[in-house]
Each structure stands twice: as structure tokens, then as C-alpha cells.
Amino acid sequence: MGGKKQRKPGKGKEKTERKTAKAAEKRARRDDKKLDREDDIDAILASIQKEEAKKVAVTIDENVPPPSPRCNCTVTVNPAKDSELILFGGEYYNGDKTFVYNDLYRYNAEKNEWKHVSSPNSPPPRSAHQAVAWKNSIFVFGGEFTSPNQERFHHYKDLWRYDLIDNSWEQLLLKGCPSPRSGHRMVLYKHKIILFGGFYDTLREVRYFNDLHVLDLDEYKWQEIKPKLGMQWPSPRSGFQFSVHLDEIFLYGGYFKDNNSEKDASEKGMIHADMWVLDPRSWEWNKVKKQGMPPGARAGFSMCTHKKRAILFGGVVDVEVEDDVLRSTFLNEMYAFQMDNRRWYPLELRKAKMPKPKVSACVRFKCRNVIQNYT
Structure with missing residues (x-):
């Protein structure tokens, strides 16, 4: 046979299959490493922090284009x-x-101009955080960082102060701060920041909160307010809204989902349509009875206070159809909540009245002469 070694039937095919499988395994490992690099939140944040450390002075770019989407x-x-x-x-x-x-x-609303401010020691990138202004400062707490491929999430529990005068950032390392979260809400009452709710999601673990925390801005101290025995208390949620009127803080709406339930692994999310009022002098919650024409359940809406009214606009209703697929309905309704008599009613914007055409004095004089000559 010319000294050539005989191969058993099928042996070459098996070798080819092993090589193909080995190559596929190598490609999978490379892809995993690439995915890990893109979703390694600690490495990404460390790289960002390294770049931030290079900043040595505040730089302000005047009259720049609006922020990106x-x-x-x-x-x-x-x-x-x-x-x-x-x-x-x-x-x-x-x-x-x-x-x-x-x-x-x-943003200067009078001049319709944007300024971009870059400052040393800025907070790490985040979304779904909260900010409250007091005197010459803005206080930022919490939020989340999402990896580029949305495979991993990092929730913050850091508190930052931005000085509106010199454009500097300072991290406030205070004891007793709330746990890491995003989707919470904060509101200012006198010299205190009131924080409620939010959620924490690492894909493996999901938690929604209904804890109440207070930050005293005079003393820079956190305090958690816990419910007393038999006291009414709002259920856990995120994406709700706060509105303040005199010595009352109103809470409306929001979203909740229990992914950790052992009873029902496929439990659906819940969208709230309830309203609560908090007395910041006694820290007591009471549920507000629905009166008038209230809005439906929703989360992620906006709400602002104007005189005695809370003006609500928009929001979203997320419904899970199957396999954790969300079907979202976005809303553009507007409602007002009268905070003194606690009644809801829908609002509609009136069409702007068209200005009457101006008639010059010359035209009026000619018309008058024509009428006089005709008569």
C-alpha cells in the first residue's frame, strides 16, 4: 500500500467535527470575553473615574446646542x-x-440659551436619580448605571451637592443613608428632603421599596421614618410623583412588580392609581378618597404644583403579554388635582385666539370717505 497508513472509515469525519466544535468553543469564549468587557460595570466606572480625575478646573461652554436625546x-x-x-x-x-x-x-429660558458645564469630581453617570434644589445648591441622590448591552445594572446610594455659584461638585458621605435605588422620588419641605420608594434590580434580585427617609439640610443628617403599629402606609412602588401644598405632601400612582414571589413566579406588574397624603409634622400617611374625575392608573408621568393645584401630564401603562414582553401605552392626558378640596378634573388646552387684523388709519380714512360719498 506504498507504506501509507490506513485510516479507519469515519475517522477523518470525526476529527473534522472535533476541530469544528473546538473552533466554535473558542469563538464562544471570545464572544463571552467581549461581552464581559462591555458589561463589566466596575471596569467601565473605574475608567470613567480615571477620566474625571484629569479635570482640574471648571470649564463652561456658552451658547451650545441643546443636550443630546x-x-x-x-x-x-x-x-x-x-x-x-x-x-x-x-x-x-x-x-x-x-x-x-x-x-x-x-438653560436660560429668557435668552433661550444652553450652557455646558464640566467640573472636576463630577458624579458617575446615572439615570432615574432624583435632584432637589435648596438655596444655592442642588442635591442629587441615587439612580442607576446600565451597561451598554443592558446585561448588568448598578444602583447608587450616593449623595452629591452641586454648588450653583461656583459650579463645583461635592460628595456628602453621611451615615444612615437609604439603600441603593432608582425610580424613587424626592421633594423639598422647608429645610428637609423627603425621599420615598424606588426599586433595586440586579436581574437576579428585584426589590421595590416603600420606606420613608428624611434628610435635614441644616444638620446634614439622614433619618428613616418607620410606620407605627396600625398606621396606614403606601405600598412599595417606583415611578410615582410627589406634590407639596402647605403642610401636606401628596403622592400619586407608580409601578410595582414582585419577581421574588415563591407563590407565583409569573406574577405580573401592578400599576397604581391611588393617592396618599403625608403630614410632615407627624409623619402620618392617609389615603385620599377619589373625588371628581381622577386619572387612570399610570407611572412615569410628570406632576408640578401651581398655586393650589397639582398638574399631572402623561405617563405610561406597561402590560406584560407573555415571556416578560412589555406592551406599553403612552398617555398625553392632563389632569388637575385641587389640593385644598381634594378633587380631580381633566384639563384641556384652549386654542389660541387669532388676533384681529389691524386696520391702518389710512384705510379707515378711505373707508369713511367712501361711505360718506356713497350716502
């Missing part, structure tokens, strides 16, 4: 100048990857 940022009114808005953070998904920001913009 994003959601879940915060927009806060400057207490010293109500025509100026401060925008911080947020996130954007382009259909392939998620981008999370820590940029800060100042």
Missing part, C-alpha cells in the same frame, strides 16, 4: 433664578446600545 434625567429650577433650569444625567438607547450620561447643562 435622553430620558430619566433631572431638570431642576434654580431657586435664585426661576428662569434657569439645571439638567443633569439621563440615558439613551439607540436600538443597539445604552449610553448613560453625567453631563450638566444650564
